[in-house]
Amino acid sequence: MVALPPLSDAEIDRVFHALADATRRDIVARVLGGEQASISALAARYQMSFAAVQKHVAVLEGAGLVTKQAHGRERIVRGNPERIARARELLGQLEELWKARFSQLDSLFPDTRSQE
Amino acid sequence: MVALPPLSDAEIDRVFHALADATRRDIVARVLGGEQASISALAARYQMSFAAVQKHVAVLEGAGLVTKQAHGRERIVRGNPERIARARELLGQLEELWKARFSQLDSLFPDTRSQE
């Protein structure tokens, strides 16, 4: 467990916004899955212009979900699983809030309360 | 484990889009935390108009993250933890794609894989 610096609200906004598009989720899935993916290689898979895909990658990069690595004249897109894990943690925290409601109910019946 | 119907791309879009706003995440956190929250009670907590908060709640409702229950002239907003869990699963699947890349490597070096 490394103590990672917390994401700011604006960063969290960018992460979820980046994930709120099927094309971008598909790109993330491909690069996390290990597909060797230059931008033009990615662009060939979708029926939209190269520039459009380039913009999607830029959004993902701004959210920290992918990185670009120069390799000759190509830019290889690689996934950043840490950011995905971080987003998942955030959702986990929301779920915890919900679960915590039951521990409050439990406090009304002191004997039934389990330790944390 | 219940076999829940899969979310469509459009639904997933709505879920992540709804989460891509700090005010909406805060609303979700409050209602999941059990705060008795009518729309006007929520609106009082943010420095924006009632109608703006109403729109945020509508976005959350459209994403299935929240439900409204009529109670007299008030609408009580309640959180839907199932959708949060669903979103988390989706992120989990993306992480699995990444982890699966190592299982190939692991087959070359059996034994090095033990962590989660």
Add this chain to the structure above:
DNA sequence: GGGAAGCGCAACCATTTGGTTGTATGATAG
């Protein structure tokens, strides 16, 4: 009954998004 609270909805506005095309630049192949 009548006024006020709570909500929904529509109109409006500035900004952002998601796509396009076109142009410029760096790396590669011949």
Add this chain to the structure above:
DNA sequence: CTATCATACAACCAAATGGTTGCGCTTCCC
């Protein structure tokens, strides 16, 4: 050196976002 490929970036445009105000309807309280 020249032509081409991969990328970057700017301008442009339609549509969606996120906020506002205003109006109308239902419900509650005196």
